Amino acid sequence: MKLIEKALEEGRNTLSEYESKQLLAAYQIPVTREMLVDDVKDLTKATQEIGYPLVLKGCSYEISHKTEKGLIRVDIRSDKEARAAFEEIMTNMDGSEKAVLVQEMVKGKRELVIGLTRDAQFGPCVMFGLGGIFTEILKDISFRVAPLEKRDALEMMQDIKGHKILDAVRGMEAADLDALSEILITVGRIGLENERIKEIDINPVIISGSKPVAVDALVVIS
Amino acid sequence: MEKIAANMDPLFNPRSVAVIGASDNSGKLGFHVMKSLTKGGFAGKIIPVNPGTAEIMGIKVSTSISDYDGQVDLAIVVLPAKLIPGVFQECADKGVKGIVLITAGFKEIDDPAGAGLHDEIAAIANRAGIPVIGPNTFGMINFYADLNASFTPEFSRLKKGAIALVSQSGGISHLLGFMAMRMDVGFSKIIGLGNRVNVDFTQMVDYLMGDPDTKVIILYLEGIDEPRDLIETVRKYRSQKPVIAYKTGSAVVGDQASLSHTGSMAGRHEVYIGAFSQAGILNIDNTETLIDTAKAMAACPIPDGPGIAVLSGQAGPGMAACDVCEANDLMIVNFSEQTQQKINEYLPPLALRTNPVDMGPAWYDSSATGRIIRAVMDDENVNGILLLIMFASANIDVLKGISNFIMDWRQKKPFITCISAPPGIWDDEIRRLEESGAMANYPTPERAARAMVNLWGYKKL
Numbered sequence: 001m002k003l004i005e006k007a008l009e010e011g012r013n014t015l016s017e018y019e020s021k022q023l024l025a026a027y028q029i030p031v032t033r034e035m036l037v038d039d040v041k042d043l044t045k046a047t048q049e050i051g052y053p054l055v056l057k058g059c060s061y062e063i064s065h066k067t068e069k070g071l072i073r074v075d076i077r078s079d080k081e082a083r084a085a086f087e088e089i090m091t092n093m094d095g096s097e098k099a100v101l102v103q104e105m106v107k108g109k110r111e112l113v114i115g116l117t118r119d120a121q122f123g124p125c126v127m128f129g130l131g132g133i134f135t136e137i138l139k140d141i142s143f144r145v146a147p148l149e150k151r152d153a154l155e156m157m158q159d160i161k162g163h164k165i166l167d168a169v170r171g172m173e174a175a176d177l178d179a180l181s182e183i184l185i186t187v188g189r190i191g192l193e194n195e196r197i198k199e200i201d202i203n204p205v206i207i208s209g210s211k212p213v214a215v216d217a218l219v220v221i222s
Numbered sequence: 223m224e225k226i227a228a229n230m231d232p233l234f235n236p237r238s239v240a241v242i243g244a245s246d247n248s249g250k251l252g253f254h255v256m257k258s259l260t261k262g263g264f265a266g267k268i269i270p271v272n273p274g275t276a277e278i279m280g281i282k283v284s285t286s287i288s289d290y291d292g293q294v295d296l297a298i299v300v301l302p303a304k305l306i307p308g309v310f311q312e313c314a315d316k317g318v319k320g321i322v323l324i325t326a327g328f329k330e331i332d333d334p335a336g337a338g339l340h341d342e343i344a345a346i347a348n349r350a351g352i353p354v355i356g357p358n359t360f361g362m363i364n365f366y367a368d369l370n371a372s373f374t375p376e377f378s379r380l381k382k383g384a385i386a387l388v389s390q391s392g393g394i395s396h397l398l399g400f401m402a403m404r405m406d407v408g409f410s411k412i413i414g415l416g417n418r419v420n421v422d423f424t425q426m427v428d429y430l431m432g433d434p435d436t437k438v439i440i441l442y443l444e445g446i447d448e449p450r451d452l453i454e455t456v457r458k459y460r461s462q463k464p465v466i467a468y469k470t471g472s473a474v475v476g477d478q479a480s481l482s483h484t485g486s487m488a489g490r491h492e493v494y495i496g497a498f499s500q501a502g503i504l505n506i507d508n509t510e511t512l513i514d515t516a517k518a519m520a521a522c523p524i525p526d527g528p529g530i531a532v533l534s535g536q537a538g539p540g541m542a543a544c545d546v547c548e549a550n551d552l553m554i555v556n557f558s559e560q561t562q563q564k565i566n567e568y569l570p571p572l573a574l575r576t577n578p579v580d581m582g583p584a585w586y587d588s589s590a591t592g593r594i595i596r597a598v599m600d601d602e603n604v605n606g607i608l609l610l611i612m613f614a615s616a617n618i619d620v621l622k623g624i625s626n627f628i629m630d631w632r633q634k635k636p637f638i639t640c641i642s643a644p645p646g647i648w649d650d651e652i653r654r655l656e657e658s659g660a661m662a663n664y665p666t667p668e669r670a671a672r673a674m675v676n677l678w679g680y681k682k683l
Contacts, residue, residue: 117493119490119493121448121449121450121490122449122450122493122497123450125493125496125497141492142492142495142496143492143493143495143496143497144496144497144499144500145450145453145493145496145497145500152500155499155500155683156496156499
């Protein structure tokens, strides 16, 4: 993958959110519609193309924990709000490569995490669990060794304590388990096919209607 | 390696066993190993080896293994570590088929000389095709050969059974053995792997899958060198014999310095658990449930579905069992119309007649109790039965009344019980029913239900 080679040449150990999602999208993993902009003219183009409501995020390979640094503005509904958010984020960012990611706001209350890690003995392993703020708090996660078969993917989703979140609950549709399985299997394949990828975090994967969408992602390389 | 696999059989079923480092001094392990062999009733030839003694426990001693005139199949070695390379070479020259190396002081010690010795003896054993259990192990026991090749003679008190234990810990093996004695659970083999020269979990699973005495394999592990090999091996035999694993070490956390959440949460433990499930190994997280589950798997068929009937002599234990079932994906099913009609005939309307059935009003009437159990057994909605009966003076005959047809029916579906009485009252009857394979009995309704949960959990893997 060119993205990875380029980042390694630049001496980096992570891909930015934008690059990470380009990589996922290249493997047909559904990601948010988004554009990377670094001036106001491009911002207008992006807001028109993607459409409100939007999320604006500071985007650079140097920042991985955006929430803590005040670099995310959500539920942007007008050009005026977009302009203000863009300028605030650009001011708050330090570092050489500044840009703002303009992203569709995916609606859905259910947040999951899908990840990849490289185990010294087992090789690439895929993780599934509750996402967003619950990932760290509840640590409700399960692992499978790549390559995954469909049954592995289905089982690992049932393995977490909170697996009922995937059912049709509280008026929400049941999550599309086939689509989720496909992502889990693909993440394992990415690990097997790309030696240089050390870890992947896709967090959150939001269930929008019944379909999973990768809303934030981080790829660690070495 | 092929020769090592071929020599596994004589290792576990030797006709002659040498104890290298045998002793008549009870302060030495060589004494206890001799005691295990002799008291354990080993019928083959026992050859104590010790250059300084003429006779141990009434058996003539050889000064060295090469000095002994005859075939030696198994050598149990209890000499100090530095002597082991020489002993191994002698064993290789003598044509010994298998070795149990009890001695410690190899790669597990801080001194790098230990690792050097380890490599040295591994090279000798591999060249000669000798499978080695150990080093740093209490040994192994093959109950069906009356072979107690360990330093704990009391292991021979265990009953013969269908469970094989392969363990990385001597302490856990002893603990499980003692628990099993109290629970009247039997084993086919117990193997303490120790620090593993050339017999690891993989080789043991491979061997035990073909062992006619073993129906269930339980593994206790802390961490192993080649987990992928084990996974591949278990997968190869998928669903031939249940493999249950208890892996400790969940407190060890992932890489805290990791940049991603996935990396920081991926402890070795979590990855092991995931990989085991993938291979069809049932994960268990404590010793009690480990032995309870193995006992159920040895006695019961695997259920076809999650539908459970809970029949209790008293309502409370039934509720306790239902709670465990329902929290763990088993279903307390509705009976078929036909079954329900029968139960309604046998029980007065004041009782809870739907599932879970409170047989309270019929508890001193063993024929009514029997008829209810029989009706439920044949119900197609029911995949497994939990029967819970607490003794009372008025129902003392109930067990006798139902035991014959339980025995005839013999586990057409998993039949798990918590039948409990003061010591001495029903013990013989319960033992008779368990030994005949008619039921698996547990001290509490929760443990009985948990055993059923795990049978279904295995089926779902």
